[in-house]
Amino acid sequence: MANRFKLPNLGIGLGLRTKHYGVILEQKPAVAWFEILSENYLRTEGRPLDFLDQIADIYPVVMHGVSLSIGSTDPLDRVYLSELKALRDRAKARWVSDHLCWTGVAGKNTHDLLPMPYTEEALAHVVDRVRAVQDFLGAPLALENPSSYAEFAGDSMREWEFLGRLAELSDCALLLDVNNVYVSSKNHGFDPLTYLDAIPFDRVVQFHVAGHTDHGTHIIDSHIGPVIDPVWQLLAAAHRRSAGVPVLLEWDAEIPSFEETHAEALRAREFIGAAA
Amino acid sequence: MSREATADALGLHERASATPERAAPFQQAALGDAPAWTEVKLGLRAQQEWFAAIVSTAQDEPAPVDQLSAARLITASATLSSLERIDIYRRGYHARLIECLLDDYPVLAHALGEEAFEALCRRYIARHPSSGPSLNYFGRHMADFCRAQPLPEPGFAADLATLEWAIVLSIHAPTAATIGFEDLGQVPSERWPGARLSVNPSLKILRLGYPVNAYLQAYRQGKPTALPAARPTSVAVYRTGRSVWRLELEPTLVTLVEALANGATLEAGLAEVQASLAGVPEHELAQKISHCFQHSVSSGLFSSISV
Numbered sequence: 001m002a003n004r005f006k007l008p009n010l011g012i013g014l015g016l017r018t019k020h021y022g023v024i025l026e027q028k029p030a031v032a033w034f035e036i037l038s039e040n041y042l043r044t045e046g047r048p049l050d051f052l053d054q055i056a057d058i059y060p061v062v063m064h065g066v067s068l069s070i071g072s073t074d075p076l077d078r079v080y081l082s083e084l085k086a087l088r089d090r091a092k093a094r095w096v097s098d099h100l101c102w103t104g105v106a107g108k109n110t111h112d113l114l115p116m117p118y119t120e121e122a123l124a125h126v127v128d129r130v131r132a133v134q135d136f137l138g139a140p141l142a143l144e145n146p147s148s149y150a151e152f153a154g155d156s157m158r159e160w161e162f163l164g165r166l167a168e169l170s171d172c173a174l175l176l177d178v179n180n181v182y183v184s185s186k187n188h189g190f191d192p193l194t195y196l197d198a199i200p201f202d203r204v205v206q207f208h209v210a211g212h213t214d215h216g217t218h219i220i221d222s223h224i225g226p227v228i229d230p231v232w233q234l235l236a237a238a239h240r241r242s243a244g245v246p247v248l249l250e251w252d253a254e255i256p257s258f259e260e261t262h263a264e265a266l267r268a269r270e271f272i273g274a275a276a
Numbered sequence: 277m278s279r280e281a282t283a284d285a286l287g288l289h290e291r292a293s294a295t296p297e298r299a300a301p302f303q304q305a306a307l308g309d310a311p312a313w314t315e316v317k318l319g320l321r322a323q324q325e326w327f328a329a330i331v332s333t334a335q336d337e338p339a340p341v342d343q344l345s346a347a348r349l350i351t352a353s354a355t356l357s358s359l360e361r362i363d364i365y366r367r368g369y370h371a372r373l374i375e376c377l378l379d380d381y382p383v384l385a386h387a388l389g390e391e392a393f394e395a396l397c398r399r400y401i402a403r404h405p406s407s408g409p410s411l412n413y414f415g416r417h418m419a420d421f422c423r424a425q426p427l428p429e430p431g432f433a434a435d436l437a438t439l440e441w442a443i444v445l446s447i448h449a450p451t452a453a454t455i456g457f458e459d460l461g462q463v464p465s466e467r468w469p470g471a472r473l474s475v476n477p478s479l480k481i482l483r484l485g486y487p488v489n490a491y492l493q494a495y496r497q498g499k500p501t502a503l504p505a506a507r508p509t510s511v512a513v514y515r516t517g518r519s520v521w522r523l524e525l526e527p528t529l530v531t532l533v534e535a536l537a538n539g540a541t542l543e544a545g546l547a548e549v550q551a552s553l554a555g556v557p558e559h560e561l562a563q564k565i566s567h568c569f570q571h572s573v574s575s576g577l578f579s580s581i582s583v
Contacts, residue, residue: 037292037293047518064293077409109408119320152351189353217356
């Protein structure tokens with residue numbers, strides 16, 4: 001068993017994107033699993049769900065969200081949580097993930113993954129909320145380390161310590177995005193291996209890889225283009241620390257053909273072994 | 277009357293956890309003149325309110341914080357100042373929402389031009405910030421918003437936005453089977469007068485002041501587009517299966533479909549059509565009514581029949 005939550009190692013998967021719906025449904029290519037963006041299938045009764053129903057009948061699906069806003073000081077959105085739970089049941093999603101971030105406050109939603117201050121106050125706040133969400137879902141929540149472009153002056157710990165303590169205290173799962181580790185390491189000047197060394201890998205249920213854009217002064221987590229070699233190497237380093245974790249490629253801008261996208265995802269085999 | 281498929285993407289509103297690339301191009305952030313923070317330590321709530329206030333400030337306005345105050349809460353990196361780092365989020369916020377509106381309103385964007393559309397979006401974002409977890413309905417105010425904006429032809433822009441928003445709504449409306457003549461044939465003829473047809477749940481009938489459907493169609497076909505003169509038109513927008521359709525409606529068809537949508541029996545609906553055709557010669561009347569009814573059924577406007 002790959003992790004303490006007994007969630008399966010699904011192998012190498014792809015982020016489901018509308019551009020690829022046609023190929024997927026017509027050709028039913030051999031893809032181990034798909035990750036859906038939860039919000040693309042919420043607050044709709046129509047065509048997005050029609051596609052999802054067909055795809056979920058064929059492939060294992062995992063849900064990845066961007067609106068949980070687990071770090072916000074606004075109350076948890078119970079309506080959203082109910083919708084998330086219903087979608088999980090409808091798609092028979094293996095697990096639900098979101099990001100260690102907040103997306104808005106005072107009733108407004110920026111729809112961006114805003115950075116958390118890494119303080120004891122914030123840690124206690126997020127631990128309580130993760131527990132509440134897990135109680136509601138009746139299942140572990142997987143939280144992803146976000147890419148970030150700013151750090152708070154009042155931080156009392158680094159992100160990896162915050163994430164590790166959060167996971168232990170709330171008993172949540174982790175989605176480790178090694179591209180985000182790389183991006184943040186460049187933006188904030190730390191050694192990405194130091195980050196990996198602090199991660200409780202028995203809680204990691206999924207890896208993300210993606211492309212990004214280097215602007216010299218900073219890196220943007222754009223999910224454009226192929227994965228660069230240092231990120232693949234970081235995946236290999238993370239894989240060595242794990243007992244086998246599913247890998248997912250995110251490609252969200254200038255998305256190429258399904259074949260090219262899938263081929264890029266399958267490059268993960270070069271770094272984690274053919275067993276995946 | 278021609279029924280035209282709306283060649284939109286297979287799915288709208290695709291969201292991602294990526295940061296929009298447009299967050300990156302860098303300009304020196306202007307300094308704001310809001311009160312400086314003097315406290316070194318703020319609680320989590322205060323930090324989030326502060327950060328969100330800066331992020332949601334329009335890009336053509338100074339960030340509501342000065343460099344010194346920003347540095348008290350956000351550290352500088354080796355290459356970027358505190359304010360520059362926050363500004364990545366500010367740019368990302370606006371870029372993401374503009375992308376969303378462009379997703380909903382590609383033809384309006386074409387009609388206005390990139391610069392004017394982005395300016396419109398920035399004003400829209402300031403006036404109608406998102407308050408929910410989904411962006412599916414973020415653009416719902418655009419038509420009304422356009423009417424009050426300093427645009428070259430706000431009525432045209434509003435009508436075009438109305439049409440594009442109806443396409444979005446049809447995508448998110450429940451999927452329903454549609455009936456054809458073979459289904460109608462199951463109904464004994466003596467029960468026809470009292471039969472009721474329920475309309476396709478995705479159907480919107482738009483009454484527009486400009487021929488924006490023709491404009492949209494020309495854009496989709498890559499033909500030249502020009503601001504049309506005002507001319508009232510009615511357009512049905514609806515979905516059958518995966519396809520979204522736009523159907524320009526003659527007045528008789530509008531009368532029939534609206535009557536049936538409001539619960540009229542077939543007999544009553546056709547009587548309304550007949551009344552609307554006052555003055556039409558007797559020998560043409562039956563043909564027009566028959567054509568009107570057949571066209572509405574064959575176009576997929578109805579989802580069920582009950583007797």
